[in-house]
Amino acid sequence: MPESKSKLFNDQGELVVPKAVVGRLSLYLREVQHLIRDGKETTNSTELGKLLGVTDAQVRKDLAYFGQFGHPGVGYRCQELVAAIKSIMGTNTIWNVALVGIGNLGRALLRYKGFHEQGFQIVAAFDVDDNVIGTKVEGVDVFHIRDLASMVTAQSIRLVAISVPSHAAQAVVDQVVEVGIEGILNFAPVTISVPSKVRVIGVDLAMELEQLAFTVVNRDSKS
């Protein structure tokens, strides 16, 4: 347990940071990255709170889980805060990611530029369809799923994105867990079960449409 992150864990060694706080870390990161792009060198909890729609006290409470980042009379130094959050998020290094499922969504994910920009590199793809195995899709080699174990070792892959049909998701998850994958990004719209040591994030695209519906229904009354 790293001493500098002592507030992340309780005495039983369990992570105590609420999920929503971790969610806001990504948002803080994007906002501070934008501030830097706009030429700003420092920021503070009031500004970040406004950008995220939380109180300045909530900003300080959120960041306090991870350490002391403010400077008296200065606030937060943007570059320093970005480096700190990236270090906390674990995205200050490149992550090698595998993709399982070369259907439409899989191909779309292989083409997606945003992953690489934030430090994620899809280094191998897997399927069970002989028509795609042995080919390259978007520059990434496609292997049979039975080669997962050797590729995971060879390429130091720790995360897997799963874009297989719902009915195949759990079987793929079981294989992925078996070879020691630590985190799964699940695009199949089903709940999957994993051992407690494996982390799963399910992507809910409907939530984005909900947000859009809200902004359309509640547009400025003058427009």
Added chain:
Amino acid sequence: MPESKSKLFNDQGELVVPKAVVGRLSLYLREVQHLIRDGKETTNSTELGKLLGVTDAQVRKDLAYFGQFGHPGVGYRCQELVAAIKSIMGTNTIWNVALVGIGNLGRALLRYKGFHEQGFQIVAAFDVDDNVIGTKVEGVDVFHIRDLASMVTAQSIRLVAISVPSHAAQAVVDQVVEVGIEGILNFAPVTISVPSKVRVIGVDLAMELEQLAFTVVNRDSKS
């Protein structure tokens, strides 16, 4: 301006609810839907705050933008709160959505079950490729983009999901805006410009991987 939502707008008729508060509305909705599935009839700001990782004061402040939902000595009634949030989000009715761009991501979105479950129905798809125009993909008719205006009127379409290549995104957005579309869900990883009356949400899939990286890096120290 609806009187019951007076706190949503300032005297100039501008929406004053922070974006993050709207983001949390979707999360409150999902959590209360889960509570109902688990057989719970009531909840309160402490419970919701714990589920979302914010203070109970923040929960009350968030919901207060939209009205008074609590009952003294009871808290929130789950069914009532779900109905209220859906009404606020505008998802208490079905939205007809168009999709532009029948590439891999477009096909994946047409197949995505989650949209329909939350009240969104993709009723028409558009492309410029003669090979797909006139066909059905996942049961949805594909039209030439020049038929956008007539379909939008015929089907009362207000939202559009855009899954075209980045270089084509702005041109498509301009066409979509021209025919009166009110909200755009943009999957192209580029910033697009629209008139102020049109709402845009960009989907950042990298943020999900970031969250996964965090949970892997900061796993319980006992595991």
